[in-house]
Amino acid sequence: MLSRSQLEGAPGLAFETWDTATMAVPFVRRASARAETNTSFWWPRFTGKERDAESGNDYFGARYYSSSMGRFLSPDWSAKMMPVPYARMDNPQTLNLYAYLRNNPLAGVDADGHCPPDGPCDKVKVTIDQPKPEMKTNEKSASGPVSGPGVQTTVTITENGKPVSGATVKESPKSTDNITGEPVKAPAGTATTSSQGTFKDNVIAPMTNTPVTTPEQKAQLTSASLDAPYSHTVENTFSFTTSSGAACQATFSETLQNVNPDTMKFNDTNSNGVNFTYTHTDPVVSPQPQN
Amino acid sequence: MRFARLNSAQFRFAAFGLLVVIFASAGAIGQTEEQLGAKFKRISAFEIRPGIEVFPTFAADGNVCRLVVEKRQYINPASADFDSVIPSSLATLLVDELVPEKERGKPLSPYLSSESFVAGGASFLKKDYENVSVGMYGSTVEGRTSGVSVIVISWPKRKCISSQ
Numbered sequence: 055m056l057s058r059s060q061l062e063g064a065p066g067l068a069f070e071t072w073d074t075a076t077m078a079v080p081f082v083r084r085a086s087a088r089a090e091t092n093t094s095f096w097w098p099r100f101t102g103k104e105r106d107a108e109s110g111n112d113y114f115g116a117r118y119y120s121s122s123m124g125r126f127l128s129p130d131w132s133a134k135m136m137p138v139p140y141a142r143m144d145n146p147q148t149l150n151l152y153a154y155l156r157n158n159p160l161a162g163v164d165a166d167g168h169c170p171p172d173g174p175c176d177k178v179k180v181t182i183d184q185p186k187p188e189m190k191t192n193e194k195s196a197s198g199p200v201s202g203p204g205v206q207t208t209v210t211i212t213e214n215g216k217p218v219s220g221a222t223v224k225e226s227p228k229s230t231d232n233i234t235g236e237p238v239k240a241p242a243g244t245a246t247t248s249s250q251g252t253f254k255d256n257v258i259a260p261m262t263n264t265p266v267t268t269p270e271q272k273a274q275l276t277s278a279s280l281d282a283p284y285s286h287t288v289e290n291t292f293s294f295t296t297s298s299g300a301a302c303q304a305t306f307s308e309t310l311q312n313v314n315p316d317t318m319k320f321n322d323t324n325s326n327g328v329n330f331t332y333t334h335t336d337p338v339v340s341p342q343p344q345n
Numbered sequence: 346m347r348f349a350r351l352n353s354a355q356f357r358f359a360a361f362g363l364l365v366v367i368f369a370s371a372g373a374i375g376q377t378e379e380q381l382g383a384k385f386k387r388i389s390a391f392e393i394r395p396g397i398e399v400f401p402t403f404a405a406d407g408n409v410c411r412l413v414v415e416k417r418q419y420i421n422p423a424s425a426d427f428d429s430v431i432p433s434s435l436a437t438l439l440v441d442e443l444v445p446e447k448e449r450g451k452p453l454s455p456y457l458s459s460e461s462f463v464a465g466g467a468s469f470l471k472k473d474y475e476n477v478s479v480g481m482y483g484s485t486v487e488g489r490t491s492g493v494s495v496i497v498i499s500w501p502k503r504k505c506i507s508s509q
Contacts, residue, residue, distance in 0.1 A: 197470045225465045227465065245465065259459075
């Protein structure tokens with residue numbers, strides 16, 4: 055017997071309304087037959103919901119959604135009496151009762167037409183500071199000590215405003231050389247958060263892996279870094295489990311460069327004597343994908 | 346139900362038949378090197394230290410064009426090390442053994458290639474020489490291991506004939 059999901063993917067097929075009482079396999083006919091009947095056909099559309107062929111609206115169970123307007127046609131409602139259904143004071147978007155998924159459609163899927171309860175990672179926040187690059191010498195790396203311009207960032211993870219301590223954070227970086235366009239996938243590393251919910255993360259443009267022991271060597275390295283073009287963007291994912299057991303991930307990208315890869319014009323030298331800049335996007339926290 | 350008694354000729358025939366069946370099924374279940382070779386692409390590998398393997402790829406003239414050095418995760422039936430890495434000091438030693446300095450040629454720069462990067466617990470360090478490029482992919486699993494996961498030595502002037 056064909057399942058509904060199998061039928062939904064079949065091109066040229068339309069569904070009549072489900073017989074929800076028996077959940078019987080619906081009567082299926084070719085789409086071309088639509089014009090021959092006056093039957094109101096239902097098509098699986100936005101997030102698998104059915105679209106009313108006459109009105110063009112998607113049926114979510116509790117309400118109809120208009121994909122042309124990007125809004126529900128009626129305000130959200132709750133069987134339990136409350137002043138504003140599903141409102142959350144820390145998120146003004148929850149006050150808009152016509153919005154789809156708090157105006158954040160990429161965050162998930164509305165299953166039934168009611169604003170869904172908080173996701174497991176909604177109250178998890180990951181922040182990364184943005185220190186000014188400097189010449190780092192003999193910094194520990196997996197491939198031995200390295201020296202080069204870079205930063206040591208502090209990553210902070212909180213849940214409900216409280217630090218997530220002792221969490222093992224798996225880092226999965228993919229770096230792209232913006233000058234050559236070559237991507238390099240690095241092996242994953244891990245770090246553990248402190249009692250303040252923080253861990254340190256080095257982002258370095260390594261120039262040498264032989265020890266730098268004298269100020270002269272450091273000065274020579276700094277001087278050489280000024281006219282050695284470097285621009286890398288690392289797409290990184292931090293995966294971790296919070297104290298409450300939520301399996302979350304934070305994705306962001308960070309760029310360390312001393313040159314504009316389009317114009318190949320070098321940056322100005324900063325107060326630390328290097329011409330590197332470090333920037334990153336805000337980490338986006340979401341539940342870890344299910345395997 | 347009674348079984349008929351077998352005379353010695355019948356017994357020998359039955360035993361022979363049984364042996365044929367056993368050998369035939371052993372051939373079907375077991376896999377010889379030839380059988381595996383017929384099914385899958387053959388590659389070569391060398392063990393340069395216990396548990397550390399080198400996988401070479403060759404150019405048309407028979408010379409090696411790329412060497413990939415990895416540490417085996419399987420140790421024995423009771424254990425496997427999924428965080429297995431090569432300590433960075435050993436990695437340097439292995440590179441010196443596989444491509445001695447005179448074979449590498451002079452460094453193209455006193456510094457690492459601009460493809461190198463360090464991002465948290467992960468790193469990629471690459472050094473270019475006249476004849477070879479040496480890349481090391483490093484990984485740190487905090488509190489457990491830190492070292493080189495893969496070493497790739499390539500000869501850019503030699504064209505590899507297979508994608509291995």
